[in-house]
Amino acid sequence: MTPRILIVDDERQITRVLRTSLESHGYQVAIAQDGLEALRTFTTFHPDLVITDLSMPNMDGVELTRSIRQQAPTPIIVLSVREHDATKVAALDAGADDYMTKPFSTPELLARIRVQLRRKSDEAAAPTKIAEGDFSIDTEAHRVLVRGVELHLTPKEFDLLLLLVRNAGRVLTHKTILRTIWGPAGEHQPEYLRVLVAQLRKKIDAPDTPSPIESEPWIGYRFRAAD
Secondary structure, eight states, X not given: OOOEEEEEOSOHHHHHHHHHHHHHTTXXXXXXXXXXXXXXXXXXXXXXXXXXXSSOSSSOHHHHHHHHHHHOOOOEEEEESOOOHHHHHHHHHHTOOEEEESSOOHXXXXXXXXXXXXXXXXXXXXXXXXXXXXXXXXXXXXXXXXXXXXXXXXXXHHHHHHHHHHTTTSEEEHHHHXXXXXXXXXXXOHHHHHHHHHHHHHHXXXXXXXXXXXXXXXXXXXXXXXX
């Protein structure tokens, strides 16, 4: 089936450019000018992915993201001219899967779309064995292979790696990771996460190669998805 993408933006020039680009790459596209129209379109168009601006009349992108997330796990990519970390964190905490700052590269956006659609497909299959680039994880056996070599991870290191790999290409906020790994009581203990990430990187990073765990300063972490 042709993937369906809903674009939400009140700038008609942006929506025209995105529609042309996405349709030329084989996607089916629907357009909404604001959050309220987007919610109505969402229930009839049933998109596989949503791309939304943050600053819009009637309902902004953060509120739209929150409303969509109450209905479905549909991947959401947020676009914004705002560069403030607080805005990005608000969108991600509301349920967005990724963000890009305007102006953006169309090839990069297309790559981000492919990553999110692939992740959605992988999650639907609910695999017990996950492969992402050099990494192979057996969730039942709690076994991790990196470049064919088995790693010995602590339970928390395994939980963190599994969370990041399952969300490859998606930015996870510090708060989201802390809550998932340590529960609600861990949300206000960022030092736990810094130490755990450092320990995990020592075990999985290859010499002279960027770490697959990418830091998003003041926001969170992203596991670099394989191309």
